[in-house]
Amino acid sequence: MPIVSHKGKAMPESPIRKLVPFAEKAVKEGKHIYHLNIGQPDIKTPIEAMNAVRDHKLDILAYSHSAGFESFRKKLAGYYAKHDITISSDDILITTGGSEALIFTMGSITDPGDEIIVPEPFYANYYSFSTQSTVKVVPVISKLETGFALPPIPDFEKLITPKTKAILICNPGNPTGYLYSKEEIKQLSKLAIKYDLFLISDEVYREFVYDSSEHYSILQERDLEDHAIVVDSVSKRYSMCGARIGCLVSKNKSVIETAMKFAQARLSPPTLAQIASEAALEAPDSYYKETVEKYKLRRDTLVSGLREIPGVKVALPKGAFYCIAELPVEDADHFAEWLLNKFDLNKQTVMLAPASGFYSSPNEGKNQVRIAYVLNRRDLKKSIEILRQGLEKYNSQ
Structure with a gap:
């Protein structure tokens, strides 16, 4: 049987998309997922x-x-x-x-x-x-x-x-x-x-x-x-x-x-x-200004909410629309999978991107996640509460 290349085998999985099968299963079970894992803006295209x-x-x-x-x-x-x-x-x-x-x-x-x-x-x-x-x-x-x-x-x-x-x-x-x-x-x-x-x-x-x-x-x-x-x-x-x-x-x-x-x-x-x-490129300057203002408010909502969760550490981003958060868990990959497989709050849960996939150094970022603040502020607040209660339950097992 022909075999695939060593280069193909070495290609890494996407830390952003590798949990998709678990998310699809959660949706089939009737859960609503707040996607914090991917940088897909909800801002309207010009x-x-x-x-x-x-x-x-x-x-x-x-x-x-x-x-x-x-x-x-x-x-x-x-x-x-x-x-x-x-x-x-x-x-x-x-x-x-x-x-x-x-x-x-x-x-x-x-x-x-x-x-x-x-x-x-x-x-x-x-x-x-x-x-x-x-x-x-x-x-x-x-x-x-x-x-x-x-x-x-x-x-x-x-x-x-x-x-x-x-x-x-x-x-x-x-x-x-x-x-x-x-x-x-x-x-x-x-x-x-x-x-x-x-x-x-x-x-x-x-x-x-x-x-x-x-x-x-x-x-x-x-x-x-x-x-x-x-x-x-x-x-x-x-x-x-x-x-x-x-x-x-x-x-x-x-x-x-x-x-x-x-x-x-x-x-x-x-x-x-x-x-x-x-x-x-013909979009008015107001398009940029309004978009940046929305993301700044979302950043402030997310970071302030994360800092209120016991054990969570997060640096204040100065640009883009992502942050890396350190969680009070040993294995963020396992926790992110658990949130989709085993946890929900009123049939709602969150999808995170484990940060280990953003490092090439072994064992770095194991307790970190990347969060994209591309959701509206109401949904971000709900997501933060789901994450808070999820961490509490996960660490009490």
């Missing part, structure tokens, strides 16, 4: 995007250019200019989601066995993408006690080897919600230049920053032009996860030219989704 698809005049749904619509790339360059980022449309490659942008990036800058240093906990699919690209993720651990701030630069330097090709960050962070400061970005920039490394920044949550904080992009570092690669997406910014449109941005012409070969191999990004995404 009407401009929906109307553009609804009113399109296409007679043929044809391929686009492999780099994406030129008109879309030009408008994106204008969007970045509003954020003090000076790039041209030729520095942008439209991809099928931010995921493909990361895959193209890894394919363009690494060879099998090369290494990428990533502060952990990190977005779980980084591990999947690196496995697919036969690249080794080298973790540098950030801690809840510091709010998941950038680890000390010497910690990075200890990990750099001849095989190190890049440092990868998520800013603001998924799953931590940490927002790197301008000074931290400058420290990483100096490190990348010193060791001649790429600095990759996943900036899909750029708009979601709170408490008068400001997002500072690696593309704003003038000395970093040959080193900086940004991954972006419309999924969260415009509540368009199903569009699967993202982009890779870099002023390094060799990176763009190389990534373009990967783009040509997959032909083109989806046409209708590009039409919607280009139109979304």
Whole structure:
């Protein structure tokens, strides 16, 4: 019998989706589940995007250019200019989601066995993408006690080897919600230049920053032009996860030219989704402002509620719409499964994402969960109460 590849066997399960069978069973048993496990916004997609698809005049749904619509790339360059980022449309490659942008990036800058240093906990699919690209993720651990701030630069330097090709960050962070400061970005920039490394920044949550904080992009570092690669997406910014449109941005012409070969191999990004995404850029500034205000209120509701539960620890996220919470349990994976299988409060329960899947270091994050605060405040309050009573019952067994 033919067998699957070692690479296929090594592909990790998604910590966000692996509990789905238990959730489906709970629903069949009549339970209502509050989904805290996945970053699917409930904010409405900009009407401009929906109307553009609804009113399109296409007679043929044809391929686009492999780099994406030129008109879309030009408008994106204008969007970045509003954020003090000076790039041209030729520095942008439209991809099928931010995921493909990361895959193209890894394919363009690494060879099998090369290494990428990533502060952990990190977005779980980084591990999947690196496995697919036969690249080794080298973790540098950030801690809840510091709010998941950038680890000390010497910690990075200890990990750099001849095989190190890049440092990868998520800013603001998924799953931590940490927002790197301008000074931290400058420290990483100096490190990348010193060791001649790429600095990759996943900036899909750029708009979601709170408490008068400001997002500072690696593309704003003038000395970093040959080193900086940004991954972006419309999924969260415009509540368009199903569009699967993202982009890779870099002023390094060799990176763009190389990534373009990967783009040509997959032909083109989806046409209708590009039409919607280009139109979304016409959304008024009030769309961003109102969305950020909603998430800030949800963050405050969640964090204050979690801090009232005995034994729970949580850092205050400065961006994105996630937080990592440490629970008074030994095994968060078991607890999350138990909540779906064995517990309900008036036929209601919650679904969490165990944080161990956001670490590559063994035994890290075993008592942590990632929570996405994408639900309305009423449902968040109900979820917190379910979690509180669930923990109480679980620990009394």
